[in-house]
Structure formats: structure tokens, C-alpha cells
Amino acid sequence: MLKITRKVEYALIALRHMQQSPNNSVSSASQIASKYGIPQHLLAKILQQMTRDGLIQAVKGPTGGYKIKADLKKISLKDFFEKLEGPLGLMDCYFNTDCLQMKACNILSPIQKINQNMRDMFSKTTLLEITQ
Amino acid sequence: MLKITRKVEYALIALRHMQQSPNNSVSSASQIASKYGIPQHLLAKILQQMTRDGLIQAVKGPTGGYKIKADLKKISLKDFFEKLEGPLGLMDCYFNTDCLQMKACNILSPIQKINQNMRDMFSKTTLLEITQ
DNA sequence: GTATATACGACAATTTTAATCGTATATAAA
């Protein structure tokens, strides 16, 4: 419960690795994967998604790889999480309104408050703070 | 990702229900289950655990049920979560030290900070605030 | 050309969560 996924974990590790790459030179998926013990194909897929999301930039071909593209201090952890995993909420009913028990539910408004607290917390931290 | 479990959700619903019960009279598992559309046996098991945890008190036999026992304003949401689901952390490495990638991991200390933020947040909210 | 990289969808395995089932025990009430 209340765990981040390996997908997000791997993405953070890769981002920090790139952040520390001298002169923002590219790192390949296989380099990163072997250094941190991450399944290579899995990491590749995650890096591809981050590329689509505009966080990093891909360079194809041999000597290719990935490097950071976005300004990490302008991206909150909340935005990062939501790019990778979709809407961020303790319960689905925070976004979905099709819960059948909606009428009977007695904890909706308390949950909404905690949700908001959590979202605020992750909104206040930037990706740069995490990766540098 | 970052979701609470149904177990915790059901527990909160039941607690709030008991909180609103006039004169702290007992509520049976089946009453609560049918009112909120929760599988009865599952709720029963959760209520039994809350009884063991000292949150509520059980009364056996017909006309029996459960009522609140603990002082809810003295119990934080963090304690409640941990009673039901164990240690609260974004990643297992917050508590387990047997991660094989520990040496190579480059996001350990950033993650620890976020973890602490999250734990602080849930420590500041009491169960009473949620259920009343 | 060839080797090495990204791109991407389909599929499989694993793990976690959710739910069910069976049986035992306690007790209020007829």
C-alpha cells in the first residue's frame, strides 16, 4: 500500500544517472540497466515513454542513447508520477465518479482532503531536487 | 500506485459508521457490510483485526457487534495504516536493508526524504479528523 | 554491410490484493 512502482523507481534512477552524466552526454539503456541491475528491455520501454513525454531525448544508432531534455526544476514530482502512472490519488473515486457505493460512502470528503494533502506534497518537490 | 487498499478503505468506513452510532451502541459486521456494499466475510475479518489491535471492542452473540474502544484523537492516520498494513514507505528499502542493488542505488537518500515527508503528513492527521 | 542503438506491441510470469469457504466458539432469547 502507498508504494511507488518499479517503473517509477527505474525512471528516477535513470534520470538521476543522466543528470550526473558529464556534459549531458547520452547514456544507453543497456549501460544504465547493467549498472543498476535493471532488466534491460524493461528499462528501454520506460525510457521510450519518458521520451514521448518530453522528459528526455533519444539518439538512435550506435553511440546513441538518452539524455535529459526537460528542465527538471520546472517539473514537480506529482507531474512526473502522473506522466508515468496516470492520475495520482489514494482512491480511484478521487477521479472516477462511477463508484457504485458513491451514495452510501461515508468517507468521501475526508479522503478528498487527504488526497489533496498528498497531491500538494508531491507538487512542492521538483524532479531536480530528487535527481541532483 | 500510491493507493490505499480496500482493507483500509473498509476499515475507515466501518470506523466512521461506528463513530456516528448513537450512544456508541454496537454495530454488527453484517449491518455495516450491507449498508455500504462490502463483502460481509471480508469486513468481518477486518473488524476482527481491528479488535486485536485495540481500536474497537467486540461483543459476541446475537445482538452483538463492534463498537469503538480507542480514543481516536490519539491515533494518527500513520499508526492506523501501519496497524492494518504494516510499515509505511514508498519503497520497501525504507525498512528492508536487503536490497541487492543497495550499493549501486543512486536514489536512496532522495527517496528517504520523500518517505519522511509522507510519514509526517500522515502522522499529523488523527483518526478522529477522518471519521467525524 | 554490419553491429548496435531506439521503438513498440504482444504476451507471459509473478506478486499482491480481494474475496470466499469452512469450522469453531460465544451468547441472547425462545
Place this chain on the structure above:
DNA sequence: TTTATATACGATTAAAATTGTCGTATATAC
């Protein structure tokens, strides 16, 4: 004292989400 209804609790199954693998296509440096 019998019966119905409640809690107690472990075993098992089902469902869902996560994690990982595979195959194939495309780009490009050398």
C-alpha cells in the same frame, strides 16, 4: 436446553495489477 445469530480465524481461491520477456522493425555510426 435448543436455536439463531454473532464473532474468531485459518485455508484456499479468484482477480487484478505489476513486472518482465520476446519478436520484429527502424535508424545510423563505422
